[in-house]
Amino acid sequence: MKILKPFAIAVLFTLLLTPVFGQSAYKGYPLLKANSSKVSMRIGSTLINGLWTIKPEYKTNTLQIQVTGQSEKVTFYTDIDSAAYQIRPAKSEQFYVLLNKEYYVFTEVKGFKQDAPAAAQSTKKLLDIDKPRSKVFGSLWERHHVGDVVNDINTYADKASSAVSWAKDKLLGSDQ
Numbered sequence: 743m744k745i746l747k748p749f750a751i752a753v754l755f756t757l758l759l760t761p762v763f764g765q766s767a768y769k770g771y772p773l774l775k776a777n778s779s780k781v782s783m784r785i786g787s788t789l790i791n792g793l794w795t796i797k798p799e800y801k802t803n804t805l806q807i808q809v810t811g812q813s814e815k816v817t818f819y820t821d822i823d824s825a826a827y828q829i830r831p832a833k834s835e836q837f838y839v840l841l842n843k844e845y846y847v848f849t850e851v852k853g854f855k856q857d858a859p860a861a862a863q864s865t866k867k868l869l870d871i872d873k874p875r876s877k878v879f880g881s882l883w884e885r886h887h888v889g890d891v892v893n894d895i896n897t898y899a900d901k902a903s904s905a906v907s908w909a910k911d912k913l914l915g916s917d918q
Contacts, residue, residue, distance in 0.1 A: 768846055772837040776820035779841060784817040788898075798845035808905050809853040816851060831855035856904045868899035 766773040780792040785807060796803055807816055809831045817826040820839070827835040834852040841847055869892050873883050883889060 766840075768838040768840065771848075772825060773840055773846075774818060774820060774825045774837055774849075775823040775840045775843075777842055778821045780821075781839075782819040784815075784819070786814055796839050796841055796847050796849070798841055798847050801848070803839070803847055803849045805849070805851045807851060807853050808856055808901065808908065810855075810901060814853065827851060829853040854908070856908050867896045869895050 766775070776796060779796045781794045781796060782789065782791045783794060784790070794805060807814055807829045809829055813828045813830045815826060816829050817824060825837065829835060829851060831853045832855070834850050836848070836850045839847045839849050871892050873889060874880050
């Protein structure tokens with residue numbers, strides 16, 4: 743009985759403090775707080791500083807994220823808060839941003855999968871470099887992980903090219 747009393751107090755204390763330290767909510771949706779309308783985000787391992795702007799004058803602030811695999815982890819960073827979501831193609835995550843303790847801005851993040859056109863499916867790479875055959879340069883290549891760097895650059899270039907094509911199609915129409 744003596745062990746149960748401290749345990750019950752600890753559980754009660756935890757339950758009472760969870761709303762204080764947990765994610766805030768508004769109208770049943772998660773709430774992200776911000777004093778600045780500029781939002782930074784991390785998509786996968788890429789940090790993008792201040793590119794997205796929260797606009798209270800829009801009924802819904804929508805951000806579309808290209809998903810290259812099954813899902814993409816997206817973390818939002820305001821000047822005072824952060825939130826992370828797993829974004830999947832054709833799915834959306836919805837939340838509110840409380841801007842300047844005044845505006846509740848409904849926000850939706852949608853995932854999309856870009857179908858690569860036939861021309862983009864070619865095997866052409868931005869950096870078409872193979873490991874050098876010489877022993878000295880080959881060992882330097884391995885020691886400094888140059889192959890990994892080249893692959894990362896090619897992957898990033900493919901994602902960027904696909905995103906630019908998608909944006910161009912949305913803005914200019916697919917017949918351009």
